[in-house]
Amino acid sequence: MKRIVIITTGGTIAMVKGDQGVIPYEKGNLLISEIPLLKKVGIKIDLIEFSNIPSPHMKPSDMWSLSQKIDEILKDDNVIGVVVTHGTDTLEETSYLLDLTLKSEKPVVCTAAMRNIGELGTDGPRNVYSSVLTVLSPQASEMGVMVCLNDEIHAAREVTKTYTSNVATFDSPGYGPLGIVDEDNVIFFRKSLTREKILVDKIEERVALIKTFTGDDGKLLKYAKEIGYKGIVLEGFGRGNVPPSVANVVEDIVEEGIPVVITSRCFKGRIYPVYAYHGGGADLRKKGAIMSEHPIGQKAKIKLMVVMGKTRKLDEIRRYFEPNISRRPILYEG
Numbered sequence: 001m002k003r004i005v006i007i008t009t010g011g012t013i014a015m016v017k018g019d020q021g022v023i024p025y026e027k028g029n030l031l032i033s034e035i036p037l038l039k040k041v042g043i044k045i046d047l048i049e050f051s052n053i054p055s056p057h058m059k060p061s062d063m064w065s066l067s068q069k070i071d072e073i074l075k076d077d078n079v080i081g082v083v084v085t086h087g088t089d090t091l092e093e094t095s096y097l098l099d100l101t102l103k104s105e106k107p108v109v110c111t112a113a114m115r116n117i118g119e120l121g122t123d124g125p126r127n128v129y130s131s132v133l134t135v136l137s138p139q140a141s142e143m144g145v146m147v148c149l150n151d152e153i154h155a156a157r158e159v160t161k162t163y164t165s166n167v168a169t170f171d172s173p174g175y176g177p178l179g180i181v182d183e184d185n186v187i188f189f190r191k192s193l194t195r196e197k198i199l200v201d202k203i204e205e206r207v208a209l210i211k212t213f214t215g216d217d218g219k220l221l222k223y224a225k226e227i228g229y230k231g232i233v234l235e236g237f238g239r240g241n242v243p244p245s246v247a248n249v250v251e252d253i254v255e256e257g258i259p260v261v262i263t264s265r266c267f268k269g270r271i272y273p274v275y276a277y278h279g280g281g282a283d284l285r286k287k288g289a290i291m292s293e294h295p296i297g298q299k300a301k302i303k304l305m306v307v308m309g310k311t312r313k314l315d316e317i318r319r320y321f322e323p324n325i326s327r328r329p330i331l332y333e334g
């Protein structure tokens with residue numbers, strides 16, 4: 001019998017308000033399968049509890065075992081697709097890891113809630129229902145892993161949480177949603193053309209994400225290497241620029257064979273080595289840093305964990321992050 005599997009991991013969607021504040025509810029995940037709207041869909045739905053944790057507790061090893069579990073489940077011909085419920089805080093990381101690493105091309109839609117189970121206007125049930133409809137859409141398998149909340153469908157690679165509290169928190173800055181769920185209709189507008197699959201049999205969990213700041217002397221970055229991180233994502237400014245002392249540390253770290261991937265605190269646009277001053281992107285690249293063309297630091301961290309599961313060679317890692325930078329410009333010859 002054809003079916004959809006909902007895999008629950010926890011998050012506000014499975015939380016209730018207690019005396020001290022909002023906390024995980026031990027039966028919170030189970031309630032998801034009892035959402036009355038789901039009966040309307042007319043397809044069998046199975047629920048598997050993976051975990052019941054707040055998403056800031058989600059570790060790279062959890063994301064990786066979730067990916068393996070989903071691939072295992074999707075091997076069953078009767079399983080049409082999977083919906084993952086998760087906390088909103090790190091949903092963009094887990095969904096992107098799934099997008100990069102899942103072998104199956106069957107639809108996988110991640111969802112969450114901003115309002116807990118008992119809260120007025122709770123958004124969880126509607127988001128789960130919309131996600132199930134999205135899995136059932138004939139176009140869903142062409143879209144990669146998706147994130148569906150608040151009637152919008154986003155590509156896992158592009159989506160980020162933009163608002164601490166509002167139900168309209170997920171956005172894909174610079175891209176926009178892939179589509180919408182309107183009433184009971186799933187309508188796709190576009191596909192993401194920048195999706196990648198990096199199939200690996202392990203990931204590197206020891207990847208740090210460090211944000212630079214004005215006046216940074218580079219000591220925090222140095223420390224990250226000293227305490228054993230195997231790869232570092234450095235969130236710089238603008239096009240991918242950092243203060244001079246940070247640039248010197250980047251050079252030392254790269255010389256030891258540790259990849260340093262540069263991202264930006266701007267969440268739109270592309271990292272591009274334009275500036276050749278001390279600490280500018282072009283200078284950093286000359287010193288051996290890798291430019292992440294996609295600017296969001298937490299996305300680059302996930303990608304570096306996955307890429308390092310495949311290779312440790314800096315020039316090979318560079319190719320995954322800089323698909324366009326070294327490409328020659330196409331000149332008009334007509």
Ligand code: ASP
Pocket residue numbers: 010011012013053054055056086087088089090112113114
């Ligand atoms: N802190 C919660 C979590 O990410 C928030 C949420 O679920 O939206 O688990």
